[in-house]
Amino acid sequence: MFKKVLIAEDMEDINKGVFAMLNELGIQEVQQVQYCDDAYMRIQKARLDKKPFDLLITDLSFKEDYRTQKYPNGPDLIERIRQDDRDMKIIVYSIEDKIQVVKKLFNSYKINGYVCKTRRGLKNLSSAITDIMKGKKYVSPEVDNALSTHSDLDINDYDIALLSHLSKGMSQEEISDYYKKNNISPASLSSIEKRLNKLRVDFNANNAIQLIAIVKDLGLI
Amino acid sequence: MFKKVLIAEDMEDINKGVFAMLNELGIQEVQQVQYCDDAYMRIQKARLDKKPFDLLITDLSFKEDYRTQKYPNGPDLIERIRQDDRDMKIIVYSIEDKIQVVKKLFNSYKINGYVCKTRRGLKNLSSAITDIMKGKKYVSPEVDNALSTHSDLDINDYDIALLSHLSKGMSQEEISDYYKKNNISPASLSSIEKRLNKLRVDFNANNAIQLIAIVKDLGLI
DNA sequence: TGATCCATTACGGGATTCCGTAAGGCTGTT
DNA sequence: AACAGCCTTACGGAATCCCGTAATGGATCA
Numbered sequence A, B: 001m002f003k004k005v006l007i008a009e010d011m012e013d014i015n016k017g018v019f020a021m022l023n024e025l026g027i028q029e030v031q032q033v034q035y036c037d038d039a040y041m042r043i044q045k046a047r048l049d050k051k052p053f054d055l056l057i058t059d060l061s062f063k064e065d066y067r068t069q070k071y072p073n074g075p076d077l078i079e080r081i082r083q084d085d086r087d088m089k090i091i092v093y094s095i096e097d098k099i100q101v102v103k104k105l106f107n108s109y110k111i112n113g114y115v116c117k118t119r120r121g122l123k124n125l126s127s128a129i130t131d132i133m134k135g136k137k138y139v140s141p142e143v144d145n146a147l148s149t150h151s152d153l154d155i156n157d158y159d160i161a162l163l164s165h166l167s168k169g170m171s172q173e174e175i176s177d178y179y180k181k182n183n184i185s186p187a188s189l190s191s192i193e194k195r196l197n198k199l200r201v202d203f204n205a206n207n208a209i210q211l212i213a214i215v216k217d218l219g220l221i
Numbered sequence C: 001t002g003a004t005c006c007a008t009t010a011c012g013g014g015a016t017t018c019c020g021t022a023a024g025g026c027t028g029t030t
Numbered sequence D: 001a002a003c004a005g006c007c008t009t010a011c012g013g014a015a016t017c018c019c020g021t022a023a024t025g026g027a028t029c030a
Helices: A012-024 A036-048 A074-084 A099-109 A121-133 A141-149 A157-167 A172-181 A189-202 A208-218 B012-024 B036-048 B074-084 B099-109 B121-133 B141-149 B157-167 B172-181 B189-202 B208-217
Strands: A004-008 A029-033 A055-058 A089-094 A113-116 B004-008 B029-033 B055-058 B089-094 B113-116
Touching: A004 A012, A004 A036, A012 A029, A012 A121, A012 B012, A029 A036, A036 A055, A036 A074, A055 A074, A055 A121, A074 A089, A074 A099, A089 A099, A089 A121, A099 A113, A113 A121, A113 A141, A157 A172, A157 A189, A157 A208, A157 B208, A172 A189, A189 A208, A208 B157, A208 B208, B004 B012, B004 B036, B012 B029, B012 B121, B029 B036, B036 B055, B036 B074, B055 B074, B055 B121, B074 B089, B074 B099, B089 B099, B089 B121, B099 B113, B113 B121, B113 B141, B157 B172, B157 B189, B157 B208, B172 B189, B189 B208
Parallel strands: A004 A029, A004 A055, A055 A089, A089 A113, B004 B029, B004 B055, B055 B089, B089 B113
Antiparallel strands: none
């Protein structure tokens, strides 16, 4: 069983709920923070003290407030952690159910579990912990099938940036000019058209408008 | 002080947190439900028994599960309640911070308070209750200024439908044809262009693509 | 009835997107 | 060197969007 666990969750009530559940599971040491920066500090310190955390349970989105944060939300925190430590287990516990977001967490950041905050969220979180102890991954049923079926489209950072520019109102020609100025390749109008055409096919969109609507729903931009 | 309060909130932990807070405020009778349909039933029954609720505190989004619901989420519930009862106080307690959504809740459904789920969420909820008891409205600081400054654009159902069709990939000409078939007026391509032009100006969008991106962010569609 | 207002519709032209075809350039293989 | 494969770029035409201006039609009021 995990010995030392950190909870990063801004909402007090949820944080408490998770804490109680971990106690019931018989975990000895559970620490709680409400900010990602605090989470990183604790993890850092624990590692230096040679008493590292076994497991991090973290939310994705943290509401901003007066405390400006270096790592304002979950993905930022996780990315930073993974620079030092590929081993610590990480479970994301979030309301987010957008497939692409979850996919990226597993692929890029090698998280070990993803649990949706639902009515059964705490129970699933408990299952996740036991699964991960056995070396398995865990994905909440809410996103599991969507994750496995939805064939893997190869959307890269260039595509994301392109869609983002488009959604900000730039014309394809303006994007082309911008890319030429900033030495981003491919930059030609023709290439941009081609790439957008591919994206439209991938996402079954009739035109650029629908494409943007779809990728916004997916949480891609 | 309110005597009889109902909490509608699907997440168990949050529901508990709110319940505890209400107890501390000294409210005598607090009931809790995790589904909107249950909420409506209770409210209905309480009214028939001549012991109606003074106050409803409800979430906006309820996760779907195996129980199919007549009123799947907060707005549906609130709309239904307001058909019978314009007097019961309603506070929405939600993570949602999209201005247009909040605006619609106040304008169309005459809710009495809106509290954002944040770190200080419970404290704000408590303030909301005391404000509303005094006959005032309450709006969380997170959305308050945005709500008051952002001048009131007159976006109607026709506009929303138009934007929705656009986001689903229909061309303006297709929308025009569709409107003509279904006797929706105005239906001409020219009128549709004109309306979209107005919307682009209202929302400061360069083109239809950005327009859709913006209204999606605002939660309008 | 005539004047006015306002919403809807019509039309034209420039800008942009969409989509096919083809040419140019780079890489790796034989 | 010659070739194939792939990515990038170029170009042209059709469709669509964008944006004026102007005509139509209904409602109201004097």
